[in-house]
Amino acid sequence: MNILIVEDEARAARRLQKLIPQALKGRDIQVTHIETLGAAITLMDRRRFDLLFLDLNLNGKNGFDLLREIVSYPFHTIIVSAYAEKALEAFEYGVLDFVPKPVLAERLEKAIQRFLNQDRNDNEVKYLSLRKGGNIELLPTAKIKYIHAAGHYSEIFLENHHCKLHDKSLERLLMLLPAQFERIHKSYIVNIDYVKEFHAASGSRYSVELSNGETLPVGRSRYKTIKEKLALG
Amino acid sequence: MNISKLIFLLFFLCYFTFPANARESQPVYQVLPLKYREGDKATWKSAGYTNKYWKFLLNDTWHASEEQHLWLRSDVILDAPGDSFPDAILFLQITAACEVYWNGELLGNNFIGDVPLDSLQARYAKSFLIPAEKQNAGMNQLAIRTLLAPEQTLRIGGIELASSTATLHPPVSKTIFPMILFFIHGILVVYYLRAFLKHRSSRHHLFWSAMLFLLTVQSGYSAALLNFDIHYEKVLSFNLIQDYLTLALYWIIPLFFAYEFEFRFKRTVLVVSILLTIWNHEALLYDRIYQIAGMIPSLLLIAWAIYRQKESALHALFGMLCLIALLFSGFINSLLDVSFLIFILFASITISRRLGVKSKDHEQSMLRSSRLETEMLRKLIQPHYIMNSLNAVIDWLEDEPEKGVEFIHALSDEFRILSRISHEKLVPVEDEIKMCQAHLRIMAFRKEQPYSFRAVDIDYLKSVPPGIFHTIIENGVTHSPHFVDRTDFILKEESLSNGVRYRIINQQADLPESLRATVMERRPMRSDVMVEEPLDEGTGLKYIRARLTESYGENWQINGQAVVGGWETVIEIYNNGAEE
Numbered sequence: 001m002n003i004l005i006v007e008d009e010a011r012a013a014r015r016l017q018k019l020i021p022q023a024l025k026g027r028d029i030q031v032t033h034i035e036t037l038g039a040a041i042t043l044m045d046r047r048r049f050d051l052l053f054l055d056l057n058l059n060g061k062n063g064f065d066l067l068r069e070i071v072s073y074p075f076h077t078i079i080v081s082a083y084a085e086k087a088l089e090a091f092e093y094g095v096l097d098f099v100p101k102p103v104l105a106e107r108l109e110k111a112i113q114r115f116l117n118q119d120r121n122d123n124e125v126k127y128l129s130l131r132k133g134g135n136i137e138l139l140p141t142a143k144i145k146y147i148h149a150a151g152h153y154s155e156i157f158l159e160n161h162h163c164k165l166h167d168k169s170l171e172r173l174l175m176l177l178p179a180q181f182e183r184i185h186k187s188y189i190v191n192i193d194y195v196k197e198f199h200a201a202s203g204s205r206y207s208v209e210l211s212n213g214e215t216l217p218v219g220r221s222r223y224k225t226i227k228e229k230l231a232l233g
Numbered sequence: 234m235n236i237s238k239l240i241f242l243l244f245f246l247c248y249f250t251f252p253a254n255a256r257e258s259q260p261v262y263q264v265l266p267l268k269y270r271e272g273d274k275a276t277w278k279s280a281g282y283t284n285k286y287w288k289f290l291l292n293d294t295w296h297a298s299e300e301q302h303l304w305l306r307s308d309v310i311l312d313a314p315g316d317s318f319p320d321a322i323l324f325l326q327i328t329a330a331c332e333v334y335w336n337g338e339l340l341g342n343n344f345i346g347d348v349p350l351d352s353l354q355a356r357y358a359k360s361f362l363i364p365a366e367k368q369n370a371g372m373n374q375l376a377i378r379t380l381l382a383p384e385q386t387l388r389i390g391g392i393e394l395a396s397s398t399a400t401l402h403p404p405v406s407k408t409i410f411p412m413i414l415f416f417i418h419g420i421l422v423v424y425y426l427r428a429f430l431k432h433r434s435s436r437h438h439l440f441w442s443a444m445l446f447l448l449t450v451q452s453g454y455s456a457a458l459l460n461f462d463i464h465y466e467k468v469l470s471f472n473l474i475q476d477y478l479t480l481a482l483y484w485i486i487p488l489f490f491a492y493e494f495e496f497r498f499k500r501t502v503l504v505v506s507i508l509l510t511i512w513n514h515e516a517l518l519y520d521r522i523y524q525i526a527g528m529i530p531s532l533l534l535i536a537w538a539i540y541r542q543k544e545s546a547l548h549a550l551f552g553m554l555c556l557i558a559l560l561f562s563g564f565i566n567s568l569l570d571v572s573f574l575i576f577i578l579f580a581s582i583t584i585s586r587r588l589g590v591k592s593k594d595h596e597q598s599m600l601r602s603s604r605l606e607t608e609m610l611r612k613l614i615q616p617h618y619i620m621n622s623l624n625a626v627i628d629w630l631e632d633e634p635e636k637g638v639e640f641i642h643a644l645s646d647e648f649r650i651l652s653r654i655s656h657e658k659l660v661p662v663e664d665e666i667k668m669c670q671a672h673l674r675i676m677a678f679r680k681e682q683p684y685s686f687r688a689v690d691i692d693y694l695k696s697v698p699p700g701i702f703h704t705i706i707e708n709g710v711t712h713s714p715h716f717v718d719r720t721d722f723i724l725k726e727e728s729l730s731n732g733v734r735y736r737i738i739n740q741q742a743d744l745p746e747s748l749r750a751t752v753m754e755r756r757p758m759r760s761d762v763m764v765e766e767p768l769d770e771g772t773g774l775k776y777i778r779a780r781l782t783e784s785y786g787e788n789w790q791i792n793g794q795a796v797v798g799g800w801e802t803v804i805e806i807y808n809n810g811a812e813e
Contacts (some may be wrong), residue, residue: 010681011625018628082617082624102624103615 002048005033007055007080015103016053023109024116027212037066039208051115055101056081068129072154074167076175078111083135092126093138094176100170106212120176125176128156129165139164141181145194146216147173149187159194184208184226185219198230243340262311262394267293273302278376279335282306297381300370303329305377308390311368321368323361326390327377330355334376335363357390358459412457418449432659444485451475476518480510490549494538505530524560528553598783604777606655609700614687618796623680633667647671658784659696665706666724669706673722674708684710689725695733697806698780702737704773706804709739712800717741721799724748732788732807745777781806 001018007013013033014144020031034040034051037056044052051060052075057063063083067090070077076096079087084100090097127138139156150169156164166173173227174183180192190208197209198218206218208226218226263791276282284306295303318788323340325333330353333340343359344352381387405678422445423731449479451474474724510526516523531553538546622644630637648669652658666688673684701760706722725736774791781804789805793800 009621009625009679011628011679012621015624015628015683082620084616084620101620207701 001027001029001050003029003031003051004049004055004075005031006035007033007053008035009055011042012055012080012101012103012109018110019103019105019108020053020112021103023112034209039068039071042114043168044073044075049073051075051112053076053080053099055229057083057194060107064089064093065136067095068130068138071095072129072131072134072136072170074172076115076172078115091121092124094125094128097177098120110184118171120143120174120179121176122179125178128166128176130164131155132164134213139166142193144181145210145212145214146191147181147189182226182229185217188216190216192229195230198227240623255533263310264392264394265308265310266290267307267392269295269388270306271301272305272399273304273378277304277306277336278337278339279379280374282374292390292518295381295387296618297383297385297387299383300454301381303379303381303387305379305389307375308395309373309375309392310371312370312371318789320728321363321376322395323359323366324358324393324395325377325390327379328357328388328390329379329381329385331377331379333361333746334374334378336369336374337376338367342700351380353380363394396534410450411459414452415449416458417443418452422449447478451478465698476514479518480514481603483510483527486528486536490531490534490538493549494541494543494546496534496537502534504528526555528557601779602658602783605776605783608776608779609655610651622679624673629678634636636678639726640675643671643674643678647675654699657699658700661693662691662695662726663693665699665702666693666699668700669722669724670704672703672706673710680710682713683718685721687718687721689723689724691724691726695726697735701777701804702735704777705737707737708773709737709800713739713741729807732805735804735806737802738796738797738799739801768772777804 071094078097079095080099082101087098099111116129131137143159146155154166156172181189184190194210195208196211199207206223207215209215268284269289269290270287332342340361343355345354347353425438425442486501487506490497535549627642654664670686677684723738723741727734789806792803
């Protein structure tokens with residue numbers, strides 16, 4: 001597992017380097033420490049990381065601009081910052097967790113466990129950010145109809161019939177997305193808000209019909225949960 | 234009590250209470266203009282004598298070139314004599330020895346002691362009793378026989394009738410008035426003198442104080458004149474002073490407005506005013522219409538001020554209109570008499586209002602000061618600063634407890650100095666340096682990078698606003714690159730002919746030549762440098778500027794420049810800017 005730490009204070013970085021392996025006992029990990037985000041981004045484009053621990057000055061616009069860029073990468077991001085009051089806002093942009101400073105071993109472990117267990121985030125992610133050319137585009141999660149897996153990437157289908165490609169895998173996106181997004185098939189996540197009807201055809205073939213008439217397949221193992229959720233909705 | 238309220242109170246007492254009480258029981262009368270004739274004839278005193286061919290006494294003044302007798306006659310019309318005012322008093326102010334006749338009968342003279350007319354020993358103000366039986370309804374004849382020495386000027390200060398209860402004193406409203414003026418002027422002298430002593434820069438307070446002192450003397454003398462036996466000759470020379478004061482008013486009032494309303498051409502105003510008084514000073518002294526004409530420069534200035542929407546222009550208009558109304562009503566004779574009071578009333582209101590503004594300014598600066606203090610505290614006691622420091626402290630304590638304790642000491646040092654100096658406007662350089670050193674120790678623990686601080690040629694007793702060097706150092710730490718072995722800060726003091734210069738040099742030791750350019754580029758902050766403190770160039774610099782302005786006004790400068798291997802910040806503070 002490749003882990004990247006971006007932290008400009010040597011002591012704080014050293015603390016993370018000490019605590020992270022403790023939380024990931026017995027796993028094969030490789031921890032890299034970089035002091036500046038500029039240098040880190042260069043590295044991110046060259047190497048694949050699984051998890052990023054980022055100390056970011058979130059006081060001011062600049063910090064969030066950087067955050068939006070970071071969360072568009074395929075890996076998950078855990079913010080480690082003294083700006084605890086910015087945690088909620090950071091979650092809106094899709095960080096996996098926010099560990100406040102001073103960093104306590106238990107809290108860090110919890111964040112790592114969440115990553116390992118692929119727990120779904122119970123925070124309100126409002127945007128998915130994706131890189132397009134040199135720019136960052138923010139997609140409001142409410143406008144997403146469904147997401148289709150495309151290898152390591154995901155195709156995001158929007159209300160306005162546009163389709164966007166995201167660097168994160170379907171599994172990783174699901175961890176971030178709010179509760180109305182449901183995995184209905186190994187290749188599909190749907191936004192329940194856009195589902196009109198649930199269809200059951202002969203031969204245990206299930207599908208959902210979206211409000212615009214599109215139909216998506218529903219996996220056999222998942223139809224029960226979907227049916228329940230739709231009935232509740 | 235607020236000074237303007239006090240003056241208002243006295244003003245009302247003076248103008249309304251006393252004259253009103255006195256007026257209630259005053260006879261209704263009219264003194265027709267005085268006529269004169271040179272020479273001396275016994276028949277001129279008689280009631281039946283007709284003075285049809287006598288000449289009018291211009292300005293109530295006569296100048297004798299040689300020793301001569303001069304007779305004055307006037308008709309006095311009484312509306313309801315005798316019944317309601319059995320004991321009428323004729324109150325005469327004259328600068329000559331005289332005998333007074335009423336309807337042909339001698340009322341008395343104004344001689345001092347038991348001397349004849351030709352001794353010329355007479356008092357200025359004198360009251361004469363007119364018994365009820367001698368008062369005629371309608372026309373009464375007043376005749377005054379005077380003897381004048383060569384080059385003597387005769388001036389009639391007033392001929393008035395009043396009722397009196399058997400005492401032969403001038404009417405109370407007449408004597409009490411200068412007394413009150415005397416006290417008001419006296420109080421104002423002290424008030425403006427104090428205001429000047431408080432703020433030495435406010436020269437106009439001294440000016441007011443001096444002018445009011447003259448007026449105090451004047452009103453004190455007037456009060457004495459009416460109440461004591463004073464020789465008319467002294468009154469004459471005193472009258473001259475009064476005249477000059479009155480004329481000076483025609484310059485001072487417009488000049489006051491020119492200053493009050495920040496009119497650009499003050500000299501023009503003065504020249505116009507002086508020309509006006511040279512043009513016809515006699516008329517300005519005695520003629521009502523001319524007196525009002527003399528107000529035209531002031532009125533023009535006020536009109537201009539109203540047009541330009543200057544503050545208190547309407548106050549000024551109100552004051553001037555009151556003044557003109559009083560002059561026009563004939564209630565007062567000379568500008569000097571009463572107008573000063575109104576004018577001073579107006580001036581006091583505006584000046585006390587200005588003092589109010591000044592104290593508001595003071596409050597503002599206090600507010601600014603406390604805002605700067607808060608800003609400084611916020612800068613250092615920000616949660617993120619503390620949290621980041623604690624994060625490092627925990628780690629040090631876990632790994633090397635001794636170092637951790639040392640770290641905690643450094644933290645407490647910084648906060649201790651901070652809490653001591655943050656509320657000061659200026660602090661000794663020594664304290665500021667200690668705070669910088671404590672901060673660098675903390676950052677060294679956090680960043681695990683050595684920082685050094687050197688003070689060169691420093692006068693430790695000099696004072697500087699708190700937190701300015703600290704802010705520069707903080708910025709230097711934040712922006713220093715991560716790949717250097719050591720960062721040195723040097724604080725250097727240099728004296729200037731007119732002040733002092735501080736150089737704060739931030740040098741990265743062992744910085745390879747190839748990286749120096751990169752270092753330069755990094756300031757101001759680039760987005761790829763992660764900064765934990767929100768102290769980008771903007772906030773830190775803003776704080777420093779605000780602190781320097783608070784203590785030195787405009788007399789300072791701050792500049793930054795790249796130097797070999799680092800950055801240099803130069804602060805210059807010039808003399809005469811420091812608020813001692």
